[in-house]
Amino acid sequence: MREPVTTAARPHADMKPALRLRVESLCVERGGRRIITNASFGLAGGEALAVTGPNGAGKSTLLRALAGLLPIEAGTIVLEGAAESEVAPQAHYLAHADGLKAQLTVAENLEFWARYLALGDDARSLPIDAALDRLALGALADAPVAYLSAGQKRRAALARLLVAYRPLWLLDEPLTALDAASRGRFSEAMRDHCALGGVVVAATHEPLGLAGASFLALGKTPAESLS
Amino acid sequence: MTSAFVLVFLRDLHVARRIGGSATMGVVFFLSLVTIVPFAVGPDPDLLARIGPAILWIAALLSSLLGLDRLFQADAEDGSLDQFHLAHTPLELAVLAKCAAHWTTSSLPLVVAAPVLGLMLQQDGAALLGVVATLAAGTPALTLIGAIGAAATVTLRRGGLLMALLALPLTIPVLIFGVAAASAAADATTPFAAPFAILCALSLISLALCPFAAAAALRQL
Numbered sequence: 001m002r003e004p005v006t007t008a009a010r011p012h013a014d015m016k017p018a019l020r021l022r023v024e025s026l027c028v029e030r031g032g033r034r035i036i037t038n039a040s041f042g043l044a045g046g047e048a049l050a051v052t053g054p055n056g057a058g059k060s061t062l063l064r065a066l067a068g069l070l071p072i073e074a075g076t077i078v079l080e081g082a083a084e085s086e087v088a089p090q091a092h093y094l095a096h097a098d099g100l101k102a103q104l105t106v107a108e109n110l111e112f113w114a115r116y117l118a119l120g121d122d123a124r125s126l127p128i129d130a131a132l133d134r135l136a137l138g139a140l141a142d143a144p145v146a147y148l149s150a151g152q153k154r155r156a157a158l159a160r161l162l163v164a165y166r167p168l169w170l171l172d173e174p175l176t177a178l179d180a181a182s183r184g185r186f187s188e189a190m191r192d193h194c195a196l197g198g199v200v201v202a203a204t205h206e207p208l209g210l211a212g213a214s215f216l217a218l219g220k221t222p223a224e225s226l227s
Numbered sequence: 228m229t230s231a232f233v234l235v236f237l238r239d240l241h242v243a244r245r246i247g248g249s250a251t252m253g254v255v256f257f258l259s260l261v262t263i264v265p266f267a268v269g270p271d272p273d274l275l276a277r278i279g280p281a282i283l284w285i286a287a288l289l290s291s292l293l294g295l296d297r298l299f300q301a302d303a304e305d306g307s308l309d310q311f312h313l314a315h316t317p318l319e320l321a322v323l324a325k326c327a328a329h330w331t332t333s334s335l336p337l338v339v340a341a342p343v344l345g346l347m348l349q350q351d352g353a354a355l356l357g358v359v360a361t362l363a364a365g366t367p368a369l370t371l372i373g374a375i376g377a378a379a380t381v382t383l384r385r386g387g388l389l390m391a392l393l394a395l396p397l398t399i400p401v402l403i404f405g406v407a408a409a410s411a412a413a414d415a416t417t418p419f420a421a422p423f424a425i426l427c428a429l430s431l432i433s434l435a436l437c438p439f440a441a442a443a444a445l446r447q448l
Contacts, residue, residue, distance in 0.1 A: 069312055098306055099305060102305070104242060
């Protein structure tokens with residue numbers, strides 16, 4: 001199903017550490033309400049998980065909890081086989097706020113995050129111009145982020161995932177504001193990431209374009225569960 | 228580790244330079260405060276010479292709080308703060324680098340402008356030197372203490388006032404010893420070294436504690 005990664009783009013595609021994300025009976029509370037109750041799943045390196053559910057079902061909460069941005073009430077989140085046991089430094093978190101400074105150019109933003117987020121010198125991190133080319137942003141490298149459209153900003157944020165390799169991708173609605181061509185490019189980037197042994201967890205309402213992705217349907221909205 | 232500090236520091240300097248006005252805003256506010264004082268207290272040179280160091284310090288304190296509420300808010304809004312949480316580098320170091328960049332862009336210009344404004348308040352050579360030295364030693368503490376308030380109010384839309392209310396009481400010791408040392412520099416009869424040493428100590432204590440307190444507040448979001 002997954003296409004082999006072109007060796008020209010990633011000459012190290014054969015390096016596949018045995019990775020496993022294990023989430024067991026995870027409970028997360030937010031504002032005194034239990035949003036996630038007993039979520040359990042396991043993902044091996046190369047696998048993707050699409051988290052679905054109606055608005056307010058807790059998709060974003062789940063991703064933020066996985067990224068360590070929210071305290072968890074109960075349960076465990078372990079990333080086995082990674083360089084270190086803690087999940088947060090192994091994860092890329094991409095949400096609605098894209099982490100780009102409007103005053104800096106696309107290349108300056110990426111340069112900063114590449115150096116700040118990279119886990120040492122990983123050959124799986126793409127150089128900045130290569131990452132920009134993959135998302136068809138090469139021509140905008142020197143444009144200030146303030147001048148970009150919503151979709152272009154989104155692509156610049158996605159490029160951050162490529163310039164600093166981290167095995168776990170936590171994506172909250174990654175396809176928002178992207179046109180059909182960009183969605184295709186991003187799906188390809190996700191397939192590549194899986195082929196490199198990475199794990200993708202994406203909250204989405206739309207098809208991700210990932211064959212073989214498993215699904216986690218989050219249930220009722222908190223309002224419904226209260227009644 | 229050092230390079231991560233330099234990275235964040237340079238990035239914030241860069242952003243501040245592109246936005247522009249952060250240095251000018253503080254200095255102009257400083258200037259306006261110092262300028263209106265002689266109109267309020269009267270143009271008596273002796274009185275101005277006596278209260279000059281205090282006026283300069285109060286003005287510097289208020290100007291350094293100006294814009295401090297945006298220290299983490301801009302990063303929280305654009306999602307950079309989430310990325311800082313995920314980084315390998317401790318959040319404390321990022322906080323420290325951001326404070327250093329903020330001090331360089333908004334408090335350092337105050338230190339540079341102080342001798343010029345001191346002349347308007349009838350300060351002589353020794354007093355000017357005292358004010359510059361105490362501001363240079365004391366303003367880092369003001370920025371670092373303000374960072375705790377900024378971190379605690381980062382999610383509030385109009386957090387600026389609350390931030391000032393949280394930070395101002397904590398800056399009182401800095402103000403007391405800053406003014407004491409600056410006044411002592413002007414007046415040969417009182418010792419300068421003791422209050423100045425305490426002022427430096429306050430800055431060093433803030434340097435050691437405030438990044439941890441601010442980072443702890445940011446983790447509670």
